[in-house]
Amino acid sequence: MTEIRIDRNLCNGCGQCIEACPFGAIRLDSEDRAEILDNCTFCCSCVDACPQNAIEIEADPVVKTVNLEDYSGIWVFAEHKDGQLRQVVYELLGEARKLAEDHHIPRVTAFLVGSDAKTFAPLLIGYGADRVLSVPLIAEHDGNEEAVCAAAAPIISKYHPEIILIGATAFGRSCAPRLASRLKTGLTADCTALAIDKESGLLRQTRPAFGGNLMATIICPNHRPQMATVRPHVFKPAAFDGKRQGEVLTEEISPLQHLAVRLLKTIKNPEGAINISDAEIIVTAGKGMGGAKNIPLVEELAALLGGAVGSTRPLVDAGIMPYNKQIGQTGKTVGPKIYLACGVSGAIQHLAGMSSAETIIAINNDPDAPIFSIAHYGIVADAPDTVRELIALLK
Amino acid sequence: MMKIIVCTKQVPATNEVKMDPVTNTIIREGVEAICNPFDTYAVEEALRIKEKQGAHITAISMGIPTVAPMLKEVVALGVDEAVLLTDRKFAGADTLATAYTLAKGIGKIGDFDLVICGKQATDGDTAQVGPSLAETLSIPHLTDVGEIKELNSKTIVCRRMTDDGYDELEMDLPCLITVTKEINTPRLPSILGIKKAQKYKVHKFNANICEENDIHIGLSGSPTQVVKTFIPTSAVECQFLKIKALADKLRELSNIEEEGN
CATH class of the missing domain: 3.30.70.20 (Alpha-Beta Plaits)
Structure with a gap:
């Protein structure tokens, strides 16, 4: 003990x-x-x-369950849906490339599990993969945690990657803990910084906890692979290079006979509505927007900027905005390039969900609002009036 | 009758977490410990199932002995039994060791049809224990459930939030779901419930639920180790702009965007 x-x-x-x-x-x-x-x-x-x-x-003497020497290379889990790779896959490839080159790690592998997997190979190689390893699934098994884990676990055990990076998407955060538990290894959630320790060669995984009030750096010293889910929009993809060469491998597995979870129906966000987890620009409405009547203003501004609409918790609790737009500790975590907070005071729970945005702009009539303490640019003014004027100026 | 297990965790009431401006550390003194907000939705959903179709609910938690009063609070709401896994040997557990310990505790409780967890705890924010527990129990799971549409003795139909919208899925029992705040509005305890809970004695399980010298619990069962914690510093100085300048800034930033792609 x-x-x-x-x-x-x-x-x-x-x-x-x-x-x-x-x-x-x-x-x-x-x-x-x-x-x-x-x-x-x-x-x-x-x-x-x-x-x-x-x-x-x-501490108790550590029981080494694996021979660490047997493990090498970085794998990036290439999540895809409806024939498209998730944006975070490119970001992970960019970061994996950097880690591999800085630390002489032999190979970056893009790991694809799914029915139309092979078609992504040229993209994955162009964005930094040295090898694409795909495990085909039948179409009904796509995006099913159980099927994906059943296909991925034996292949990971066969190839012994040292590190596996998975996007912290809704699917990634559901699937990765299941997979890590099956492999009996460690998993760090929702990382915002990665580094490799020069001496030990261990992956240093840094993540926010306590609603972003505390950062923790975590290692996985004695188990392999070292696994992490990584917050989208934190890392930059490398530039696409069509001339890059890479190996493409396929591993066949026998599909599960019975799935315990079966998809009945998919309800997509309305056409044209950008989902806040993927959005590069988010315009968020807070209480200072003055209620439901002014939400169309925020929507119009978001549309002008090509962005998505977000919300703070009070507006969701009041039934003005839907829950899937709520940003913050009890909603979604986002990391867009531009975050425009309109009438958002900046409660600590809200900041937890958006403080990793690249540029934060705040409009609030209270100069002491906490949002200004993390904003890069600000206007102290009435939010609805300012949004109205901005729309006029940007049109 | 359907048997439901609800997982709960005691966390600091985060809305009271304040930074000490001098030492720049989190002030913990006087911070109340509460039931993880997401777990209150899990408890409420179990209670609604019980009211609608009958169920026996057991709440389980792993923590220090002072977590027992939190479990009494959920008994006051209508939960039938409460189990606290408490032993110094459980301390220092990461998500893998926590899932393992909870699975051992659930194994001791007995058969179950449905495990309900909150989407994540507000202190660690990992959202990993739910799926990891499902794997350890060898049952299927769904995360981010915002609505239970149907539940019978064999299957459950849930709506879950995805990155692109919602999915409706059917899952075989026994299984595990993690729930978001969208699923319900938790109730307050009744006077009668509070009185009942006062007399209730929380079951305490120690490390005897595991094998002797079990290496899968506590710190030794945790592949991940925290090597450093630090308070993030924001070196941002807000630049206050006039509206015209802000419009230009937005145009500039969003244009860079388009060229970059």
Whole structure:
């Protein structure tokens, strides 16, 4: 069993560990010595923070389940739907290419599971894959977590990739935990930064937690593959190079006889409506837009900019906007190039869902609104009037 | 009768999380611990199924002993039994070890038809434990469920949110779903419920539900390790613009967009 111990002779009660603990699991006891409480999760933040080196964690000896040497290369899970690759696939290929080149990793493989998989090979190679490995599925099994896991797991076990990157799309975040559990390896959710440690060669996966208030860097030292889902729009795709050469491989698997989950019907967002998870530009309405009557203004501005409409939670709770437009901790997480917040105050739960946007522009009549603390550009003015004027100026 | 398991987690009431402006750390003192908001939708959905067609509901949670009062709160709402998995040996679990431990706890509880989890917990935000638990229990799952359209003794029909809209799917029982806030509006407890819960004793399971020296629990069962935590700093200085300048900026930024593609 893992133990955490404080050397009472070394501890001088400075309290730096208490500040460093993200879980509030340390206090000073009656003799002014640090005391670890039951809600400690062994995150080790205190160990690094202690200037006295008085905190020691003794972990159980790690049981190495795999021979780490057997694993090599980076795989990118090439999610696709309706004959199109997800945008995040290009971003992951760009990042995988960079990691591979900086650290002499032998190969970037695009891993395709699905019925029309082969058609994507030239695109995947042009955007950075050295190899395309596809596992064909029958059409009814496309996008089915069970079928995709059943096809992917044996192929991953056969090829031993060191790293697998998966887009943190709705499907990716549903499928990846299932796959990682089947492979009995670690998975880091919704990463916003990746790096490879020069000494250990381990993938350092950084992700927001506590609604974006805390960033955590996570490693997976003794299990393989090292798996991560990666937030869309965080990384840039490489430029397409039609001359790149790559290998194309196909692995056949026998399809599942019975699917426990069966798709009955797909209800798509209305034609022309850009979905906020993919949008490059998002115009978001907050309470400051003055209710349902002014939503058409936000829609018009979004249409002019070629963007999607987002919403804060109060408008969804009031029934003014649908839930699938809600951005924030209890809604969707987005990372567009431009985020235009109209009458959005910037509650911490909202910021959690959009703070990774590239350029944030805020319109709010309160100069002290928290949204301005993360905005790059701002206007302190009445939101509906400003949106109306912007529409006139942009037309 | 249908047997439902609801997974719950105690989290800090995040809307009260404040940053200390001097030390730039999260102020945790006096932060109330609550039931993860998404799990309240999971509990409510189980209660609605119980009211509509009859069901026996067991709530399960893994955590420190002080999580027991949170489980009493869900009993006050109408949940039949509550189980707390609590042992120092469970501490430090990542999502894989958490799913494994929950699966062991559920195994001890017995047969079930449906497991309902919240979409994600508001502290870790991983959304991984639900699907991972389904895999560990060898049952199918659906995430982001916003509506249960049909439920009988053999199958469930759900509507789930996707990146492009919604899917309607049918799934065989036993299975697991994770739910979003779209699914319902949670109720408040009744006086009668609160009185019943006061007398209720939460079942506590320790590491004896696992094999002796089980390496799949706690820190040793966790492939992932947190090596660093830090407070993100925003070095952004907001530049305040006049409306004309803002329109130009928007034109410039969105044009760059078009050329870039």
